[in-house]
Amino acid sequence: xxxxxxxxxxRDAVGEAHVLCGGDLSAWELDWRRRWRxxxxxxxxxxxxxxxxxxxxxxxxxxxxxxxxxxxxxxxxGGVPDASGTQVLLSLQRLNRVRALDAANLTLTVEAxxxxxxxxxxxxxxxxxxxxxLAAEGSCTIGGNLATNAGGTQVxxxxxxxxxxxxxxxxxxxxxxxxxLSGLRKDxxxxxxxxxxxxxxxxxxVITAATLKLFPQPAATMxxxxxxxxxxxxxxxxxxxRARLDAGLTGFEVxxxxxxxxxxxxxxxxxxxxxxxxxxVLLELADVEGEAPARARLEAVLGQALEQSLIDDAxxxxxxxxxxxxxHLRESIxxxxxxxxxxxxxxxxxxxxxxxxxxxxxxxALQHAIPGVRxxxxxxxxxxxxxxxxxxPAGGDGPAFLREREAEVNRIVYDAVxxxxxxxxxxxxxxxxxxxxxxxxxxxxxxxLMRRIKQALDPQGLLNPGRVL
Amino acid sequence: xxxxxxxxxxRDAVGEAHVLCGGDLSAWELDWRRRWRxxxxxxxxxxxxxxxxxxxxxxxxxxxxxxxxxxxxxxxxGGVPDASGTQVLLSLQRLNRVRALDAANLTLTVEAxxxxxxxxxxxxxxxxxxxxxLAAEGSCTIGGNLATNAGGTQVxxxxxxxxxxxxxxxxxxxxxxxxxLSGLRKDxxxxxxxxxxxxxxxxxxVITAATLKLFPQPAATMxxxxxxxxxxxxxxxxxxxRARLDAGLTGFEVxxxxxxxxxxxxxxxxxxxxxxxxxxVLLELADVEGEAPARARLEAVLGQALEQSLIDDAxxxxxxxxxxxxxHLRESIxxxxxxxxxxxxxxxxxxxxxxxxxxxxxxxALQHAIPGVRxxxxxxxxxxxxxxxxxxPAGGDGPAFLREREAEVNRIVYDAVxxxxxxxxxxxxxxxxxxxxxxxxxxxxxxxLMRRIKQALDPQGLLNPGRVL
Numbered sequence: 001x002x003x004x005x006x007x008x009x010x011r012d013a014v015g016e017a018h019v020l021c022g023g024d025l026s027a028w029e030l031d032w033r034r035r036w037r038x039x040x041x042x043x044x045x046x047x048x049x050x051x052x053x054x055x056x057x058x059x060x061x062x063x064x065x066x067x068x069x070x071x072x073x074x075x076x077x078g079g080v081p082d083a084s085g086t087q088v089l090l091s092l093q094r095l096n097r098v099r100a101l102d103a104a105n106l107t108l109t110v111e112a113x114x115x116x117x118x119x120x121x122x123x124x125x126x127x128x129x130x131x132x133x134l135a136a137e138g139s140c141t142i143g144g145n146l147a148t149n150a151g152g153t154q155v156x157x158x159x160x161x162x163x164x165x166x167x168x169x170x171x172x173x174x175x176x177x178x179x180x181l182s183g184l185r186k187d188x189x190x191x192x193x194x195x196x197x198x199x200x201x202x203x204x205x206v207i208t209a210a211t212l213k214l215f216p217q218p219a220a221t222m223x224x225x226x227x228x229x230x231x232x233x234x235x236x237x238x239x240x241x242r243a244r245l246d247a248g249l250t251g252f253e254v255x256x257x258x259x260x261x262x263x264x265x266x267x268x269x270x271x272x273x274x275x276x277x278x279x280x281v282l283l284e285l286a287d288v289e290g291e292a293p294a295r296a297r298l299e300a301v302l303g304q305a306l307e308q309s310l311i312d313d314a315x316x317x318x319x320x321x322x323x324x325x326x327x328h329l330r331e332s333i334x335x336x337x338x339x340x341x342x343x344x345x346x347x348x349x350x351x352x353x354x355x356x357x358x359x360x361x362x363x364x365a366l367q368h369a370i371p372g373v374r375x376x377x378x379x380x381x382x383x384x385x386x387x388x389x390x391x392x393p394a395g396g397d398g399p400a401f402l403r404e405r406e407a408e409v410n411r412i413v414y415d416a417v418x419x420x421x422x423x424x425x426x427x428x429x430x431x432x433x434x435x436x437x438x439x440x441x442x443x444x445x446x447x448x449l450m451r452r453i454k455q456a457l458d459p460q461g462l463l464n465p466g467r468v469l
Numbered sequence: 470x471x472x473x474x475x476x477x478x479x480r481d482a483v484g485e486a487h488v489l490c491g492g493d494l495s496a497w498e499l500d501w502r503r504r505w506r507x508x509x510x511x512x513x514x515x516x517x518x519x520x521x522x523x524x525x526x527x528x529x530x531x532x533x534x535x536x537x538x539x540x541x542x543x544x545x546x547g548g549v550p551d552a553s554g555t556q557v558l559l560s561l562q563r564l565n566r567v568r569a570l571d572a573a574n575l576t577l578t579v580e581a582x583x584x585x586x587x588x589x590x591x592x593x594x595x596x597x598x599x600x601x602x603l604a605a606e607g608s609c610t611i612g613g614n615l616a617t618n619a620g621g622t623q624v625x626x627x628x629x630x631x632x633x634x635x636x637x638x639x640x641x642x643x644x645x646x647x648x649x650l651s652g653l654r655k656d657x658x659x660x661x662x663x664x665x666x667x668x669x670x671x672x673x674x675v676i677t678a679a680t681l682k683l684f685p686q687p688a689a690t691m692x693x694x695x696x697x698x699x700x701x702x703x704x705x706x707x708x709x710x711r712a713r714l715d716a717g718l719t720g721f722e723v724x725x726x727x728x729x730x731x732x733x734x735x736x737x738x739x740x741x742x743x744x745x746x747x748x749x750v751l752l753e754l755a756d757v758e759g760e761a762p763a764r765a766r767l768e769a770v771l772g773q774a775l776e777q778s779l780i781d782d783a784x785x786x787x788x789x790x791x792x793x794x795x796x797h798l799r800e801s802i803x804x805x806x807x808x809x810x811x812x813x814x815x816x817x818x819x820x821x822x823x824x825x826x827x828x829x830x831x832x833x834a835l836q837h838a839i840p841g842v843r844x845x846x847x848x849x850x851x852x853x854x855x856x857x858x859x860x861x862p863a864g865g866d867g868p869a870f871l872r873e874r875e876a877e878v879n880r881i882v883y884d885a886v887x888x889x890x891x892x893x894x895x896x897x898x899x900x901x902x903x904x905x906x907x908x909x910x911x912x913x914x915x916x917x918l919m920r921r922i923k924q925a926l927d928p929q930g931l932l933n934p935g936r937v938l
Contacts, residue, residue: 104704104822105853106711149657157716160655162664163632178914183820185852186629186895188618188668189903189911190937191919195631195664199657216712235573242575243685246757247626247716288715289766297758351652353573383654384574426655434658442658445647449926450660456925457918468659 003041006062010044010088013054018045018094028089031080032073036432038081040067040089047094049111049169049177049208056206057175059088065462066090068202070113070144073136075347076431078148078201078467087465092143095208098122099181106214107166107183112143112207119212128214131158131250135331143207149199151427156382157250157286158215160427162198169209170197173458181211196453201429202464204457218286221250222294223323226302226314227277231356234279234381237310238352241283242382244301248294251284252382253330258391259378262336263329270332271325273315281311281381282330330378334387337376341398343391344409348417349426352384359388362416366390369412370405385426388413414441430468438469472510475531479513479557482523487514487563497558500549501542505901507550509536509558516563518580518638518646518677525675526644528557534931535559537671539582539613542605544816545900547617547670547936556934561612564677567591568650575683576635576652581612581676588681597683600627600719604800612676618668620896625851626719626755627684629896631667638678639666642927650680665922670898671933673926687755690719691763692792695771695783696746700825703748703850706779707821710752711851713770717763720753721851722799727860728847731805732798739801740794742784750780750850751799799847803856806845810867812860813878817886818895821853828857831885835859838881839874854895857882883910899937907938 010019020043030037041064046052059066065087069079081087095111096118102108103126110119116137123130132145134152144150146168150161158164167182170193180194197205228234234254241249257278264272274280283301287294295316302314317323337343350358359377366373372393379386390409392401414424414437424437439447447469454461454469479488489512499506510533515521528535534556538548550556564580565587571577572595579588585606592599601614603621613619615637619630627633636651639662649663666674697703703723710718726747733741743749752770756763764785771783786792806812819827828846835842841862848855859878861870883893883906893906908916916938923930923938 102820102822104708105820107820149661151655151657155654159632162661163628172914172918176914176917178918179912180915182892183822183853183890184818184892184895185624186620186818186849186854187892188620188894188896188898189892190899190907190915191669191673191922192618192631192664192667193915193918195661196922198661200660204660216715218715239573244757246685246687246755248757286715288713288717349653349655351571351574351576353571353652380655384652385655421652423651423653423656423658425657426653427657429657430659438659443648445641445645446649446659446662449641449647449662452925453660453665453922456921 002062006058006064007042009058010042010055013058014044014046014051018047028069028072028091029080031077036077036080039083039085040081041086043089043091045091045094049171052206052208053171053175053177055090056171056173059462060173060175060460063460064088065465067464068092068147068206070141071115071136071139073140074144074148074431075428076433078429078431079144082466090206092141099209101126102183103128105183107211108214109181109209109211110142111209113141116140116142116145123214127217129217130212130214132161132164135334142210146198146207146210147200147202148429151380151383151385153251153380155380156252157247162195164213165194165198165210166213167211168194168197168207170205170207172205173460173463181209183211201431201468203454203468204463219289220287220291220294221323222285222287222298222316223326224283224298224302224314224316225274225326226281226283226305226311227274228279228281228311231279231359233310234281235352235356237281237305238382240305240310241301245285245297248285248287248297249283250286251282253282254378254381255280255330255333256375256377258374259333259376260329262340262376263332266336266339267332270329274313277312282326333376333378337389337391340391342402343376343389343398344402344406346388346413347426347428348386348388348422348424350384350386350417350420350422352381354420354422355381355384355386358416358420358422362413365412365416366409369408432467435467471531475527475533476511478527479511479524482527483513483515483520487516497538497541497560498549500546505546505549508552508554509550510555512558512560514560514563518640521675521677522640522644522646524559525640525642528931529642529644529929532929533557534934536933537561537616537675539610540584540605540608542609543613543617543900544897545902547898547900548613551935559675561610568678570595571652572597574652576680577683578650578678578680579611580678582610585609585611585614592683596686598686599681599683601630601633604803611679615667615676615679616669616671617898620849620852620854622720622849624849625721626716631664633682634663634667634679635682636680637663637666637676639674639676641674642929642932650678652680670900670937672923672937673932688758689756689760689763690792691754691756691767691785692795693752693767693771693783693785694743694795695750695752695774695780696743697748697750697780700748700828702779703750704821704825706750706774707851709774709779710770714754714766717754717756717766718752719755720751722751723847723850724749724799724802725844725846727843728802728845729798731809731845732801735805735808736801739798743782746781751795802845802847806858806860809860811871812845812858812867813871813875815857815882816895816897817855817857817891817893819853819855819886819889819891821850823889823891824850824853824855827885827889827891831882834881834885835878838877901936904936
């Protein structure tokens with residue numbers, strides 16, 4: 001009865017066609033990595049902010065929990081319902097319009113369900129640049145990017161998703177609309193609700209629209225690979241490159257030898273410059289002046305790094321196609337490791353200065369615990385963000401390794417992360433996957449403050465329950 | 470009795486020498502602009518985070534309100550006690566040590582009471598740059614800068630104070646210490662307490678230390694003045710300069726003719742290039758390559774602006790002394806207007822694109838209401854932040870003008886700000902001065918969320934009561 005009344009209220013809110021209860025709902029109930037399969041009470045697809053608010057009010061009136069979802073590309077199970085069949089899946093995908101573009105103010109206001117690539121394209125169509133970029137950009141939504149404070153490949157220069165957002169529109173747990181859309185670079189009028197909502201993974205409110213920062217398009221982008229002998233040399237190269245290129249340095253990715261060997265093994269057709277280096281760095285320079293000065297600047301930095309023996313060799317891409325091929329190498333690592341078999345993934349952040357010591361200590365601790373274990377170590381070194389993934393010894397059984405060793409491996413890795421001043425979730429968030437790490441590893445004072453805030457803004461606990469806290 | 474018991478508890482917490490009750494306490498009780506004179510129950514000067522926590526616990530146990538204070542340079546009365554004699558003034562000035570500098574991670578951890586200039590110097594001593602810069606930097610403290618989310622002259626490139634902070638240490642309303650110091654660029658583990666505390670003006674917690682972002686020092690800085698005929702041309706020049714210089718453009722200040730005429734009148738010894746222009750723009754370029762390329766780049770932009778008739782004339786500083794003289798012109802406006810007599814000040818933000826229309830409409834509305842009124846209009850155009858100050862007609866009586874016309878002028882200005890999508894406080898905050906504007910002009914949904922957060926984190930309402938909300 002109560003379920004029927006809720007369904008009727010949802011149908012009244014969004015129209016019958018947009019309340020889905022039967023058939024194959026796995027596009028919303030199953031995460032893309034197929035790690036969590038839930039069962040929704042219903043999938044509801046509102047088409048406007050007012051409809052989102054009506055859905056939230058209906059759920060609040062019935063005491064029914066809500067799970068907001070964007071493109072369903074999350075890594076931590078934050079956007080799929082649990083298996084109870086009691087949670088409403090609130091899909092934001094139909095909120096996908098550009099609301100406003102203000103070129104003189106360098107801002108773009110879009111709805112939450114707009115796919116990231118479409119947001120990038122809207123900026124490009126105006127001769128401008130929205131720099132947020134990540135592997136899932138063809139299907140993730142900007143609302144999800146903000147709810148999870150997404151990272152990606154341009155963080156070094158532009159910051160995480162939160163730094164690219166000036167204002168939000170949010171539906172509160174009461175089903176009210178907070179209109180915090182704003183094209184202002186400065187606004188010191190009270191608490192920063194925007195930053196509180198960003199990264200809260202849908203547990204404090206439902207983001208329905210956002211005003212984003214845009215940037216001038218660079219005149220040229222230049223990409224290079226450099227081979228180094230150690231992580232310490234990578235860190236020294238980063239320091240040199242930042243000092244010489246400043247904000248022009250837009251990418252600084254690092255790839256360990258074993259990670260690249262998997263690309264070589266599983267995608268043998270890919271070109272592989274600088275083979276065999278212990279560490280390979282991908283550098284990207286965005287330049288306002290043009291291709292020739294960009295190349296000269298990047299070559300000068302690499303030349304100085306060679307002279308100082310920070311690197312052993314380097315190549316600068318000679319064309320856009322070559323630059324894409326270098327990025328393709330980097331982006332093929334996740335696929336190549338998947339071909340090699342399941343592994344135990346860690347999305348960790350550390351102070352950049354602590355990375356060499358962290359890796360030395362943790363590699364050794366893992367080898368000691370599991371002789372022959374292999375490390376797929378790569379990531380955004382410029383941001384101190386490693387994807388430090390632990391693969392079974394050669395010939396091992398991936399699923400069994402994951403099943404039997406995950407807890408032990410996680411403990412070794414996260415203990416070392418904590419000892420080096422790091423974080424157990426750099427850019428993927430907490431979701432369901434790391435909710436136990438939160439409870440165990442976050443300082444008690446921080447957890448208590450977060451719980452008070454959750455209680456204050458969602459006293460019924462209906463927004464994405466069981467996630468984050 | 471209860472007061473005596475509290476004073477004893479405070480003396481036990483910080484030592485007798487650091488609890489001040491008698492004598493001239495105006496250094497803490499009177500704001501630097503002499504607009505608010507309060508009376509403290511006591512001035513307490515803890516020397517460590519543990520002592521701050523003990524002070525907060527003692528006040529909480531006695532139900533006594535606390536007013537945190539840094540360098541007492543605020544513009545909105547946020548850091549001085551009220552006149553009741555019942556509030557403890559908590560001065561953070563003795564917490565003034567550098568805790569750590571990590572050059573490879575580009576981070577600096579300092580205590581809240583460190584003066585901004587000393588923070589800048591600590592970075593410089595390591596060959597690095599902490600770019601936060603504002604007029605009060607010789608006496609304001611970094612804790613106050615963060616509590617108020619200070620702006621200043623480098624926001625265009627580096628953002629407000631919040632964008633320069635990676636982590637905080639905060640004493641909560643319960644007197645617990647939240648250790649959120651962090652050198653991480655990425656950390657998606659729960660709600661962003663840092664951004665919630667930053668800009669909350671001491672009403673949610675007491676900031677005791679912070680980890681700050683550092684940057685490489687630029688190889689050269691180049692400064693120019695340009696004369697334009699209209700604000701629309703200033704906005705077009707900004708767009709051109711951003712497209713051509715990107716992150717190299719670190720300053721873009723605008724000065725109206727009347728504002729500069731006051732400098733000329735009251736400081737006739739200052740050199741005054743490009744006299745008589747309706748609008749004068751100060752541009753600053755920070756360059757990683759050196760002086761000659763920096764000059765060439767800035768001249769190229771100004772040349773293009775001349776060709777496009779965006780500007781009528783320009784000068785590029787030929788030496789560091791000349792560059793300082795140009796900045797000195799800009800920085801003399803607040804003093805020159807003070808010489809001219811009291812005026813009605815507004816620290817407002819607008820979308821950059823809305824500034825020409827806002828000024829046209831508001832100038833006209835003010836002239837209509839007060840014929841002959843004069844506008845001291847200047848500010849950080851690159852951030853959409855104007856100091857839009859309204860001066861009595863020539864020969865008028867400043868104090869009487871302020872007394873009689875402030876409410877009317879504020880209503881005209883803030884109504885126009887709201888109509889153009891702006892904010893009534895860009896960088897100065899709310900404090901006591903704008904607490905009525907908050908109640909009146911902030912959307913009800915936002916206010917309700919903020920009040921719930923305040924109630925959740927400071928249920929007794931003892932942290933800086935009467936400020937912000």
